[in-house]
Each structure stands twice: as C-alpha cells, then as structure tokens.
Amino acid sequence: MIFPTLEFALFFLVVLSSHWLLYRFAGIWKWLLLGASYFFYGYWDWRFLGLLAASSILNHACARSMQRFDGARLRKLFLVLAVAFNLGTIAFFKYYGFFVEQAYALAFRFGIPCSLPLLDIVLPVGISFFTFQALSYVIDVYRGVMPPTRHMLDFALYLSFFPQLVAGPIVRARDLAPQLAAFRPPERIDLGRATFLILGGLFKKTVIANYLSQTVVDPVFAYPEAYGAIDTLLAVYGYAVQIYCDFSAYSDMAIGFCLLLGIHIPINFDAPYSATSIQDFWRRWHISLSTFLRDYLYIPLGGSRVGAAGVYRNLMLTFLLGGLWHGAAWTFIVWGALHGVYLCIERAVAGRPAKRAATLTGWRRFGRQCLVFHLVGLSWIFFRSQTFAEAGVMLRNLARWRVTPEFPGTTLLLAIVAGLASQCLDNRRQVRGWDAFNRLPVIAQGLLAAMVLVVILAMGPRGVAPFIYFQF
Amino acid sequence: MKPYGSDDIGLKRRETNAGVPRRRAAVAIAIFCIFAALMNGVSIRDSVALKPYGTVRRAWLFAAEPLATIAERTRLPWLRQTLEQCFHNTD
Numbered sequence: 001m002i003f004p005t006l007e008f009a010l011f012f013l014v015v016l017s018s019h020w021l022l023y024r025f026a027g028i029w030k031w032l033l034l035g036a037s038y039f040f041y042g043y044w045d046w047r048f049l050g051l052l053a054a055s056s057i058l059n060h061a062c063a064r065s066m067q068r069f070d071g072a073r074l075r076k077l078f079l080v081l082a083v084a085f086n087l088g089t090i091a092f093f094k095y096y097g098f099f100v101e102q103a104y105a106l107a108f109r110f111g112i113p114c115s116l117p118l119l120d121i122v123l124p125v126g127i128s129f130f131t132f133q134a135l136s137y138v139i140d141v142y143r144g145v146m147p148p149t150r151h152m153l154d155f156a157l158y159l160s161f162f163p164q165l166v167a168g169p170i171v172r173a174r175d176l177a178p179q180l181a182a183f184r185p186p187e188r189i190d191l192g193r194a195t196f197l198i199l200g201g202l203f204k205k206t207v208i209a210n211y212l213s214q215t216v217v218d219p220v221f222a223y224p225e226a227y228g229a230i231d232t233l234l235a236v237y238g239y240a241v242q243i244y245c246d247f248s249a250y251s252d253m254a255i256g257f258c259l260l261l262g263i264h265i266p267i268n269f270d271a272p273y274s275a276t277s278i279q280d281f282w283r284r285w286h287i288s289l290s291t292f293l294r295d296y297l298y299i300p301l302g303g304s305r306v307g308a309a310g311v312y313r314n315l316m317l318t319f320l321l322g323g324l325w326h327g328a329a330w331t332f333i334v335w336g337a338l339h340g341v342y343l344c345i346e347r348a349v350a351g352r353p354a355k356r357a358a359t360l361t362g363w364r365r366f367g368r369q370c371l372v373f374h375l376v377g378l379s380w381i382f383f384r385s386q387t388f389a390e391a392g393v394m395l396r397n398l399a400r401w402r403v404t405p406e407f408p409g410t411t412l413l414l415a416i417v418a419g420l421a422s423q424c425l426d427n428r429r430q431v432r433g434w435d436a437f438n439r440l441p442v443i444a445q446g447l448l449a450a451m452v453l454v455v456i457l458a459m460g461p462r463g464v465a466p467f468i469y470f471q472f
Numbered sequence: 473m474k475p476y477g478s479d480d481i482g483l484k485r486r487e488t489n490a491g492v493p494r495r496r497a498a499v500a501i502a503i504f505c506i507f508a509a510l511m512n513g514v515s516i517r518d519s520v521a522l523k524p525y526g527t528v529r530r531a532w533l534f535a536a537e538p539l540a541t542i543a544e545r546t547r548l549p550w551l552r553q554t555l556e557q558c559f560h561n562t563d
Binding site for chain 2 (some may be wrong): 186188193260262438445446449
C-alpha cells in the first residue's frame, strides 16, 4: 500500500476516525494502531510480519533486561545481543547475496573452491528503517538516554508505526515512543501544515518525480549508449530532482499524516539543493539518517575529536557504511565514498566548511550552491546506475556534445526548476501559508484542498510508481 | 544536543499553539473528503479500473455484475447512465 493510492486514502480515513474516537481508551487505541500498522505492512507481504514481531519482542526484551540487571558486563551482553540480532537480520536479508557473490568472485580469482549456498532472498520492505529504529532504541537505553518502554505493546507500536514504517524518517525512540505510550492529544491540529505537507508531497511525487522518471531518467539510464551530452545532463539533473521529490514527498506525507493523528515526528529534509557545502548538504538531506550515522557511528568512532588522519578515517568509514546502507552494490559504496572524499577535501581546504559558507552572499553563494549541486549530481550517477559500466557510459556521454538531443529540453527544464522550487515547502518556509490556511473558513479549507487534489491528479501521469526508498 | 533539523524545536513549539481545534479539523477533513470524492468521481473510477492494485479492483469487479443487472433493469436513466459509465471505465 503506497500513500498516493485510493486504498491508502480509505485505509487512512478509517484509521483516522477510529483513532480520534478511541484515543481515550488507551489499551484499545494502542491495539488499533498496532493492528493498522501490521495491516499496512502485511499488505505487501504478510510473511514478514513475523520478522517485525520478532524484532519487537527481542529488542524490547534486551532493553528491559539492560534496565533490570545492574552489572555493566551483563548490560553490555544484552546490548551486543540486540545489536547482533539487528545487524544480523539486515545482513542476511539485504547483504547475503552480495557477500556470497563477492566471495565467489574472490575464490575464483585465487582458484579456491567455494561452496556457499546461493539463496533467493526477498528483501522485506523498510527493513533498513525499522532495524535502525530498533538499534537507536537499544543503544539509547544502554546509554541511559531513555528508559525502556513499560510495555512490549508500546515498543511494538513505536517500531511498526505505519506512517514512517517503510521509508522513514528514522524516528528515534525517545522522540516517538513516549508520544505513543501516553498519548496526549493536542488541543489544536495544525491543519494548514498537514495540508501543505500532504498535498505538496503528492504534487512532488505524482507530478514531478513521476514525470521526470518516465520522460528522461529511466530511458537514459536504461540505454545510456543511445544518448549524448545534453540528454545525459538532463537525465542526471532530472534524477537529482526526482530522488529529492520522491523521497522528501514520502517524508512530508508521513509527517502530515502524523500531524492529523496528533503526533509529531521530526523533519527529514530542509531544502538540500540550496546547500553551500557538502557538510551543509548532509545537514539538509535525509536528516534522520545523517544524524543517526553521526550519533551512533561517527561520534563513537571518535568524531572530530581525534587527529586529522582520524577524522578523515571516521568520515570515510561513516560514509562508506552510509552508502552500503542504501543497498548491496558497489555502486552505492562508491556513492558513499565520493561523499566521504568530498567531506575530507572540504575539511582539509576550508576547516569548518558549513560555518564559512554560511557567510557567503549573492552570486558567490549561488556559485557555491551550483558547485555543491553538481558534485552531488555526479555522485547520483553511481547511485542510480546498476553497474560501473553503465556509470562509465554516463560519464563518457558528458563529452558527447555532437549528438542531437532527443528530449523536450524546455519542458524538462521547467519540471527540473519546479522540482528545485518545491524545496520552498521544506521546514518552516511556508509558515505564513499554514497560518493563512488555518484562518480560512472550514468550508473553504475543505474545498480548496479538494480542488488542489483534483489539479494534482489531473497533472500527474496514470499510475504511481513505488517510492525509490522502498527498496532500501 | 539537537538531534534533528535546526528549526525543528521551533516546530515543536508551534505544535502546541498553532492550528485549528480538533472538531473543526474533523469537519474540514469531512468536507474535503466529500468534495474530493465528488470532483474526482471519474478519476477514482479510472484509478480503480486501470491501476492493477489488487483488492479494490477485485472488489469492484465482484460488485460489477449485480450492478450491471440493476443498470439493465432500472427505469431511472441517470442511474443507468452512471453505472454504464462505470463499466465503460472498468473495461
């Protein structure tokens, strides 16, 4: 079940009505939301409901045991057990095939016999997201940042909460679990913000992302040999905008649906393509992942409090693993490595790049934004390509200026600009619009939102492709 | 430590102050649903018919046969016309 479908609209209406009718009865309310979340997840493949349930039970049991036993070694043992289970699960479902392939390739090169079983493993949707959420919970409990939830049901609800279950944001347990454990309904619903987020997300996904994907990105990345420099550039720019519109749309809609349920989850994007340095980009792009990697990987490795060589090592390790998190392929690892290298160079050249770049104004600022956009765009070539050969053809194409372009440049540029302009919906940039919407008469609110919905549906192509981040 | 976006704490503060009362929000959502359903009538039928998303389509096709019988027998032209339009889209 994906957000921009009739099924989800009906499902959400039922959940929303039941939620506001039953929230006073905490027990029933929690089972209702848990049941809705499991239904939402099981709609794809009910077989993985067991995995979600097992993850809830084991992580909660480990967290409770960490609290129950005082001994440092015993607490560490339960932490190691939980971390091993979470990483083991993700390693098996997501990386087993990749590692076996690499082992075979290596064994073949050195002439060593290899007999690892090749399994056809189906990747459970959203496994990377809920596994990271579970990790944040057990690590925070171990560190004493938060106590474990009192009941298993509270943790199971946190882990499976449907709006952000399959494609994030990766919400920390300390931010979401207390809201679900003891729901305190807000007196006022920020309908303006929710409407902007949901309809804005729908526009970004169904109109811009789908158009760019179908028109230029998919054809060029499928047969890059057939295209020249202009078409390839359009495809790369198009993909940069498509992935932003696709992923931020999901996050925005998730936040909007949570707002309607009276639950607050943090933002995930903050106009990333207006970043003036790569460090700034990572403060604006997939914020919940970058802060997760910072707090649970980069800082424990020593962060910036070690010597220069140590900082570069930590940056590279963090981004290599960040790349691997996105998928089991060398292209993702190269994508992560590129960002690691960018950050190392920035640090070597500018010291604290984000702080310095923040002082830039006018054309110099715009120039830096263009540079960052192009560096990020270059890395997207590896992210989107299936193989290095494909990425190589894409890069070589950038020199083929004599080939006549095939795609409608003006329309595509308009869509790309519209996608970049849609960043104005991020964070607090439309706060006046939210307030203005909130002040409208109630009929005008309903009518206006419905009219915008009709326009979006009319503009979008038929059918809705799954979100890109579902595969991660 | 601020775990998320720099303005997020501002958004949390906003959460408690901004917005509309719950009942008013519920009425606005109900009005939205009614208008959206009315204005998207054809689109919803199209989406049911054309998008191969299992359950709803199966439910629609399951209901289609008795509805077709009603359409044939009814003496209300507007109902027949509406139902025929639905089947046309389903086909």
